[in-house]
Amino acid sequence: MAYPSRNYSYPTRSSSRSSIHYLILLAFAAVLVFKVDVLISQSIFAARRRASTSRNFVRPTYRRASSSITGFTNGTFNRNFVLSWGEERGKILEHGELLTLSLDRKSGSGFESKKEYLFAKIDMQIKLVPGNSAGTVTTYYLSSEGSAHDEIDFEFLGNSTGNPYTLHTNVFSQGKGDREQQFFLWFDPTEDFHTYSILWNPKCIILSVDGKPIREFKNMESIGVPYLKGQPMRIYSSLWNADEWATQHGLVKTDWSLAPFTASYRNFSAEACIWSPRTRKSSCESTDSAKSNSWLTEELDSRAREKMKQLQQKYMVYNYCEDPWRFPQGPGPECGSKSKINRQSNSNNNINTNANNNDNIIVPRKPRRPRRRSRSKRANKVAQID
Numbered sequence: 474m475a476y477p478s479r480n481y482s483y484p485t486r487s488s489s490r491s492s493i494h495y496l497i498l499l500a501f502a503a504v505l506v507f508k509v510d511v512l513i514s515q516s517i518f519a520a521r522r523r524a525s526t527s528r529n530f531v532r533p534t535y536r537r538a539s540s541s542i543t544g545f546t547n548g549t550f551n552r553n554f555v556l557s558w559g560e561e562r563g564k565i566l567e568h569g570e571l572l573t574l575s576l577d578r579k580s581g582s583g584f585e586s587k588k589e590y591l592f593a594k595i596d597m598q599i600k601l602v603p604g605n606s607a608g609t610v611t612t613y614y615l616s617s618e619g620s621a622h623d624e625i626d627f628e629f630l631g632n633s634t635g636n637p638y639t640l641h642t643n644v645f646s647q648g649k650g651d652r653e654q655q656f657f658l659w660f661d662p663t664e665d666f667h668t669y670s671i672l673w674n675p676k677c678i679i680l681s682v683d684g685k686p687i688r689e690f691k692n693m694e695s696i697g698v699p700y701l702k703g704q705p706m707r708i709y710s711s712l713w714n715a716d717e718w719a720t721q722h723g724l725v726k727t728d729w730s731l732a733p734f735t736a737s738y739r740n741f742s743a744e745a746c747i748w749s750p751r752t753r754k755s756s757c758e759s760t761d762s763a764k765s766n767s768w769l770t771e772e773l774d775s776r777a778r779e780k781m782k783q784l785q786q787k788y789m790v791y792n793y794c795e796d797p798w799r800f801p802q803g804p805g806p807e808c809g810s811k812s813k814i815n816r817q818s819n820s821n822n823n824i825n826t827n828a829n830n831n832d833n834i835i836v837p838r839k840p841r842r843p844r845r846r847s848r849s850k851r852a853n854k855v856a857q858i859d
């Protein structure tokens with residue numbers, strides 16, 4: 474019985490009086506049930522609101538880019554991106570050629586590309602949060618939607634002053650990730666802008682820093698590794714707080730007295746096959762564009778691969794291919810059979826001494842992307858910006 478027990482003690486004397494009482498009781502119960510209902514929905518609402526104002530999980534609010542107010546709607550960032558969450562914390566400046574994201578105690582911020590791509594070669598210059606960036610995470614990645622999604626990640630895990638940023642990378646194909654590789658950089662990424670690039674074509678994915686390949690994920694469908702080739706992806710970037718895990722396993726918390734934290738972006742360029750959701754075709758499917766798209770068949774040659782391996786020996790601090798603790802059955806087939814040998818040859822290197830120690834990996838946790846509004850709302854807002 475859902476009715477409060479109090480109702481049962483209601484007196485019943487004569488039949489006519491008891492039916493009146495019964496009616497009163499019914500009305501009373503109805504009011505009670507209604508009240509409880511309101512209470513429940515109010516607390517659900519409050520919980521949602523808390524979730525949506527929590528630091529990491531802010532509902533995107535599409536709005537006009539700040540620079541469009543001043544009339545400049547033709548800059549690179551205006552043309553290619555929308556500030557997707559964090560309200561005034563994201564800004565498009567300098568005639569649309571500079572974008573800044575900031576993070577304060579209340580929220581982070583983010584942007585995403587207007588278009589979806591099915592293969593792309595993209596470059597972005599990023600200058601990360603300087604000084605004590607502990608607890609902050611700056612992401613720059615490609616992702617498709619849905620549960621079996623594809624994703625290519627650059628994530629920059631902040632650190633306390635004087636300690637190195639960790640560049641975290643990952644590749645998801647059809648929903649499967651767990652392919653983390655982490656690096657320290659050979660420069661201070663907060664001092665100046667540096668170029669972070671993703672080449673994604675049907676043959677391979679290459680992540681580069683200042684034009685130097687640091688990671689390669691080849692199309693290895695032939696040995697049963699799903700490849701990222703069927704789902705269009707959007708570019709996303711965000712600056713958010715994750716001090717419960719990000720810096721030295723959550724030991725070092727964000728110093729909010731230093732807020733707002735700011736990361737800057739400039740000089741975005743892309744060669745890309747643009748996906749049309751309407752025709753469900755990519756712009757590269759037309760024959761005339763195929764010739765000029767030499768990046769679609771670009772790969773590392775053996776010399777470039779050798780250089781990449783040298784960089785990895787020096788700067789890679791975690792490699793999922795060499796983590797028997799996490800993957801006791803062995804890593805995915807894409808790691809090849811040589812990963813054990815690499816591990817031994819790496820163990821002399823001082824940065825790599827801990828590379829096989831599971832304590833060394835900090836795996837970013839979800840959720841790290843804000844929820845999105847419906848397509849149609851987004852489309853309206855994008856149209857406004859255009």
Ligand SMILES: *[C@@H]1O[C@H](CO)[C@@H](O)[C@H](O)[C@H]1NC(C)=O
Nearest residue numbers: 544545546547548549568569
């Ligand atoms: C954008 O338009 C303004 C005014 O029409 C012009 O001064 C500016 O050079 C343009 N910028 C770009 C990047 O095209």
Ligand SMILES: *[C@@H]1O[C@H](CO)[C@@H](O)[C@H](O)[C@H]1NC(C)=O
Nearest residue numbers: 630632636637639719720721
């Ligand atoms: C921060 O610096 C410490 C000490 O150098 C290092 O162990 C850690 O990997 C760095 N990065 C993060 C994200 O904690």
Ligand SMILES: *[C@@H]1O[C@H](CO)[C@@H](O)[C@H](O)[C@H]1NC(C)=O
Nearest residue numbers: 596597598668739740741742
């Ligand atoms: C902007 O990027 C292009 C190619 O990605 C590069 O050639 C150029 O030097 C960059 N500009 C600056 C100011 O770094």
